[in-house]
Amino acid sequence: MNGVINITIFGTMGTNNMKTLKLSNDEYRQKQGVSNSDLMLIERSPSDYAWSQNAPRDALKTAAFDFGTALHTAMLEPEKFNDQVVVYTQTKTRETKAFQEFMLGQGDGAIILLESEYDKLRFAVDGARHHPAVNRLLTIKSDKEGSIFVKDKERDIIKKIRPDLDYVSYGLPILGDLKSSADLADWRQDARWKNPLFTHGYAHTAAYYMDVASEHYGKSIDEYIFIVVQKKIEMGRYPVAAITITREELEMLGAFDQVNYNLDTYATCLHSNNWDSVEKFPMFGNDGEILIEDA
Numbered sequence: 001m002n003g004v005i006n007i008t009i010f011g012t013m014g015t016n017n018m019k020t021l022k023l024s025n026d027e028y029r030q031k032q033g034v035s036n037s038d039l040m041l042i043e044r045s046p047s048d049y050a051w052s053q054n055a056p057r058d059a060l061k062t063a064a065f066d067f068g069t070a071l072h073t074a075m076l077e078p079e080k081f082n083d084q085v086v087v088y089t090q091t092k093t094r095e096t097k098a099f100q101e102f103m104l105g106q107g108d109g110a111i112i113l114l115e116s117e118y119d120k121l122r123f124a125v126d127g128a129r130h131h132p133a134v135n136r137l138l139t140i141k142s143d144k145e146g147s148i149f150v151k152d153k154e155r156d157i158i159k160k161i162r163p164d165l166d167y168v169s170y171g172l173p174i175l176g177d178l179k180s181s182a183d184l185a186d187w188r189q190d191a192r193w194k195n196p197l198f199t200h201g202y203a204h205t206a207a208y209y210m211d212v213a214s215e216h217y218g219k220s221i222d223e224y225i226f227i228v229v230q231k232k233i234e235m236g237r238y239p240v241a242a243i244t245i246t247r248e249e250l251e252m253l254g255a256f257d258q259v260n261y262n263l264d265t266y267a268t269c270l271h272s273n274n275w276d277s278v279e280k281f282p283m284f285g286n287d288g289e290i291l292i293e294d295a
Helices: 025-030 036-044 046-054 067-076 078-084 097-104 115-129 132-139 184-188 202-217 247-253 255-272
Strands: 085-088 111-114 148-152 157-161 174-181 223-230 240-246
Touching (some): 046 255, 067 085, 067 111, 067 174, 085 097, 115 132, 132 240, 148 202, 157 202, 184 240, 202 223, 202 255, 240 247, 247 255
Parallel strands (some): 085 111, 174 223
Antiparallel strands (some): 148 157
């Protein structure tokens, strides 16, 4: 068997209704448009965004196990799991030459798991089913992993999003977002320096997705729900939670202002084809970021 075992996915968590454009993640990335992750790089520095688009990648490093990617496939698109995920059984570590050669031979888009990683994923997914709110969000009708593209006529740019769970076509003005987290307790913190809404920019994510989806559907999206699965085991389980934030709460946090600022910066750089920039130290904020001009 060459160290590979066939996988039987652990059940089906809801149906996948095709109400939005169905693209693979790679196809979505290749399509024209500015994504949320692009805007987060723009906020840090337009040069960082340009670098991310053009710098070569180390294939060995990018093929490493990504718990979040595997979790998304298992929970949102289980019908694709067997095609995208390979479990390697010949070693218990990723550091062996044999494993690294095997990993490189799998090609782009493959998720390679050790048996221990597969067991961890299986327990996490099965555990999520037993959380009533999470199970409900995963099993009620929604478009899963659909792609949305919107033309911003004012800025003359294309905006794009790929909601994990889109309930709008089924009468609920809500989007859902599946996240894996090192520590679920961080999500329950009041402090900005600790909560992923700020440390990982998830307030920005929610605001951008809600705005683009609202434009696409022609109706206001008023709620964004994070389904959070902890990657660290506690008492034999992987904790899970459903945490919601509203449009009004995001407005109070200034998230929509942040999105618009980043969109304006992106449009300016795109139309001038000038991405040269330097970063500022975070204690001095983002305003006034220097764009380098030719002498």
